[in-house]
Amino acid sequence: MMESLLLLLLRIAGLGLIALALTHVFIGRHLRWREDAEQLTPVNRAIFHVHTLFICLVLVMMGLPCLLEPAVFLLPTRAGAWLAWSFAAFWGARLHCQWFVYGWELWRGKPRETAIHWLFTFVWLGLTVLFAACGCWQLGWRA
Template identity: 45%
Template sequence: MEVHLKIIGVLLMALASIHVFFPKYFSWKEELKSLSLINRQMMTVHTFFIAFVVFLMGLLCLTSATDLTQTKFGRTIALGLGFFWATRLIFQLFVYSTKLWKGKTFETTIHIVFTIFWIYLTSVFLRTGLK
């Protein structure tokens, strides 16, 4: 399981890093113009902190895989992360509209890849936490 946690660590750190490109890719400068200043800044700040937390989760997995698998405290953290990613998986499947990806090759591919990724994260963390 430690190998999987280290792989997850690298993948989460990569995921966090791509958040840097979100504002340009999603045309936030143009798309968010109609929002108030506070709402525009909340999008930026929240995106930063989501990326930061995801990066730190990755760093934790990469540097502390042994502790996560072999200590009660580590398994408790892993269980919590398992519930976190299970919730993210539920949102992927039931909250995002299928209109965002259905019938669009690139978006469908991304939807499938991230669904598989959330399943992987959920299963590794829950298996580690429930061990």
């Protein structure tokens, strides 16, 4: 019961992570990344674009095993433990950045930005809890 719920949530997360990678095309267009990046020095402009590309690659590569083979996150193996807990730490760090690195003035008092801020808060928290739950499951914690 709990296992099938975790597998379902992992597949949904996988789909979401891949969707998030694809959304970067529209986010970049909307926030005018290309135009803004023109202000940077050539080396920093190149680094910005390469980093963005690699974030999308990481999201797709994180999403694919979640979508296609979610059981690898529940099997109690050394690899599975590293995967589950490092992914949990990854999204926990992202949640921290959402609140304490991006300034509150970027979303406060702006209805759309506030909605996006809370949506991201929910998604990052969900991913953190989901992967931590997978780590707990591997350890044999069946709460």
